[in-house]
Ligand SMILES: O=C([O-])CC(=O)C(=O)O
């Protein structure tokens with residue numbers, strides 16, 4: 716073959732292969748914010764993807780095992796355990812996912828707003844200031860969260876419609892239940908660092924929950 720033709724063919728082949736590799740690298744899931752304290756780098760930034768429940772459960776080690784295998788991360792503060800103050804609700808006892816933080820006080824408008832979004836396997840962590848005077852999460856938004864693919868909801872406050880919530884395929888943790896509803900003013904702050912159950916938690920960190928307790932990790936843990 717003419718050397719010029721050979722060169723052209725090789726050049727074209729190289730371009731086709733490079734295009735294919737580029738297409739494969741594209742990830743469609745949304746990019747999460749970097750947890751506070753982490754440099755924002757694409758490599759360290761966890762991406763959310765839809766994970767089938769079976770795969771999720773298959774991959775997730777028990778929180779006790781995670782603690783035993785990661786003493787260095789505990790010493791450095793990258794892995795923390797929430798104080799054991801939460802009651803367990805919802806059908807999913809074991810759940811994990813990237814964290815979305817929300818701070819409200821006796822007001823549930825922003826809680827509902829978040830759970831109306833697609834969840835992509837995320838966990839909504841709500842600092843409700845520990846209020847024992849009303850419920851900031853009810854059965855309707857939990858149903859929606861289940862249908863929208865949220866993995867779980869952790870509430871530093873109270874919930875209501877417990878029977879309904881216990882029928883939902885999602886993990887819910889809260890301090891307790893209360894029959895009274897919350898205000899509807901829409902006050903609160905999204906995606907800010909919060910401190911609940913003795914633990915500082917940032918948006919974009921990872922939460923792992925099972926019957927033994929709740930862990931928060933700066934980054935996704937390989938299990
Ligand atoms: O209405 C409320 O504030 C809470 C509630 O019961 C629900 O959302 O189902």
Ligand SMILES: [Mg+2]
Nearest residue numbers: 853854855876
């Ligand atoms: Mg209700």
